[in-house]
Amino acid sequence: MRRRDVLKLFAGAMAFVLLPINAIAAGLNLKWNKAAFEATKLADASKGLNISAETPSKDIDLIAPDRAENGAIVQIEITSRIPNTEAISVLVEHNPTVLIGNFIFSNGALPYLVTRIKMAETSDIKIIVKAGDQYFTASKNVVVLENGCG
Amino acid sequence: MKMRAKLTGEVTEVKVIISHPMETGRKKDDFGQLIPVHFIQLVVATLNENPVLEMQWGTGISKNPYLTFHLKGAKVGDKIAVSWVDNLGNTGTGDILVAT
Numbered sequence: 367m368r369r370r371d372v373l374k375l376f377a378g379a380m381a382f383v384l385l386p387i388n389a390i391a392a393g394l395n396l397k398w399n400k401a402a403f404e405a406t407k408l409a410d411a412s413k414g415l416n417i418s419a420e421t422p423s424k425d426i427d428l429i430a431p432d433r434a435e436n437g438a439i440v441q442i443e444i445t446s447r448i449p450n451t452e453a454i455s456v457l458v459e460h461n462p463t464v465l466i467g468n469f470i471f472s473n474g475a476l477p478y479l480v481t482r483i484k485m486a487e488t489s490d491i492k493i494i495v496k497a498g499d500q501y502f503t504a505s506k507n508v509v510v511l512e513n514g515c516g
Numbered sequence: 517m518k519m520r521a522k523l524t525g526e527v528t529e530v531k532v533i534i535s536h537p538m539e540t541g542r543k544k545d546d547f548g549q550l551i552p553v554h555f556i557q558l559v560v561a562t563l564n565e566n567p568v569l570e571m572q573w574g575t576g577i578s579k580n581p582y583l584t585f586h587l588k589g590a591k592v593g594d595k596i597a598v599s600w601v602d603n604l605g606n607t608g609t610g611d612i613l614v615a616t
Binding site: 467470472 | 560568570571574577590
């Protein structure tokens with residue numbers, strides 16, 4: 367078999383392997399939001415997420431340590447008591463890129479989340495909850511003793 | 517991928533750990549060379565093939581991403597699956613049946 371054919375075959379096989387997840391993502395209309403994830407300022411990330419107005423809310427619980435020994439792994443727990451919560455976004459103001467993740471709930475998933483994030487330095491963690499076309503926020507400051515972004 | 521799904525009362529608690537380096541592209545190796553950016557961008561969790569949690573991630577999710585989420589309406593024996601794709605087009609999937 368010629369080299370060219372082997373390459374073609376390989377490319378074909380790769381495309382086939384890649385198909386399922388792309389099909390899943392396409393079927394769900396899920397795209398990676400480049401503009402929001404490359405933003406270096408909170409305002410630009412919000413703009414990237416198409417958020418115009420944000421209202422602080424006491425109905426969002428954010429549990430995070432007051433002081434993190436290691437910024438590479440900071441565990442956070444988020445609960446939203448806001449009716450019809452559709453999505454939760456996590457941002458860290460002083461990280462090189464501020465948007466950590468966007469989590470969209472449906473079909474019986476409760477607006478609750480535990481995950482682990484990186485923090486480059488002492489900063490506020492900001493949570494944005496989407497409910498319908500309204501956005502609510504909560505923040506907590508975490509002191510970082512050793513930076514986790516490298 | 518390591519997964520667990522435990523039903524207590526009405527709520528199923530799902531825990532997931534994905535093995536992935538989640539490189540930011542800003543870290544240097546032992547030779548002072550930048551390690552290329554390599555991170556998971558999209559993750560979808562499904563319950564019996566229906567999406568329950570769709571996620572977009574940046575480089576700020578920790579190495580070997582960890583996740584806990586809660587579902588209402590899942591029954592013992594239901595299938596929960598998680599699929600991801602990273603910025604290099606690599607993919608991974610895992611699934612687990614709901615247990616008590």
